[in-house]
């Protein structure tokens with residue numbers, strides 16, 4: 001048998017590996033690599049898939065299912081695909097993505113007749129869904145304001161922390177959720193906004209806050225916006241669930257519109273994962289509202305330059321689906337109807353889950369299930385209770401007690417309620 005040194009010489013020539021190479025070889029190249037921690041959300045899906053139980057229920061990931069528990073391709077998407085079929089040009093999109101898709105996407109956030117769009121004050125690029133939009137912004141923030149920080153709500157979507165961490169932007173937190181009332185900690189939030197240094201960056205969920213399902217009221221948004229103005233803070237809106245809060249994308253843009261009315265220069269991440277069911281197509285948009293067109297041109301060019309060495313340009317297929325739907329009034333109407341249908345089914349399941357728990361005689365209050373909005377119910381279950389649900393009942397959810405209501409169906413709601421009752425009745 002040839003020795004490791006001989007093999008190394010064969011592969012790397014007479015000089016062998018050199019000192020660094022020899023060290024790497026002695027431990028294997030990746031000997032120092034430890035397995036990464038499981039993702040708190042996507043890891044739940046992995047565990048669910050590995051469970052052979054016929055009774056298993058997945059209310060972990062925020063992905064919509066129909067009442068049979070099946071993933072959904074919207075009718076408007078199927079029609080757009082029919083139109084694409086055979087005609088698809090698979091050439092590269094420009095670095096900034098599909099102009100037609102972006103135009104329509106901006107209208108959803110900034111308003112159909114927005115002066116800001118007409119005045120070309122918005123720097124916008126197609127992004128790899130909502131995650132990619134957040135990451136692009138975080139990298140842009142670091143590059144041009146390297147000393148800035150980001151204030152993130154407690155709690156938030158777990159990946160927000162990873163995104164700003166990997167962009168090397170220091171993170172601070174602000175109060176958001178009140179565990180006793182299971183509602184908004186408005187006083188705590190406003191204090192944190194007031195106490196942050198002037199000109200701080202804040203990450204805000206535009207609607208249907210993940211994981212809590214708790215949004216500020218319109219009046220509270222107005223107060224937040226006012227205080228941001230006083231403090232000259234920057235609001236970055238993550239809008240991953242437009243349409244899922246109220247069933248109407250226009251109404252769900254209210255927080256953003258209030259900030260625009262007040263003259264803020266905002267940033268916004270938009271995603272079509274949930275509201276068009278385009279999860280795996282990775283289609284979204286990052287926009288940064290600028291002072292004028294010249295500034296917007298400069299900002300857009302820099303966003304493109306950040307994208308270029310990472311993925312060069314974004315994928316074409318999902319962008320084409322979105323452009324076809326939003327540029328055709330009939331298909332757009334069909335989409336709006338389908339978004340409402342998804343939101344309504346979730347609302348129905350909130351009522352069903354609460355009623356089931358109450359009819360089992362649970363002495364706990366489950367009012368928050370129907371008070372909260374959007375895809376998730378922040379149930380108040382402890383990590384231990386969640387483990388109990390998973391181990392005994394094969395029910396999978398994130399350990400923070402978040403239930404994806406999108407995975408609850410007429411068929412499993414009784415089973416879910418019964419299991420929740422079993423693990424909470426002694427508490």
Ligand code: PGU
Nearest residue numbers: 041061062129130131157210238240271273
């Ligand atoms: N922002 C928020 C607030 C989200 O909840 C999600 C998705 C995203 C952005 C990113 O979505 P994109 O698919 O990149 O558009 N959260 C889901 C999906 C699973 C995950 O963690 O990515 C969730 O279950 O929380």
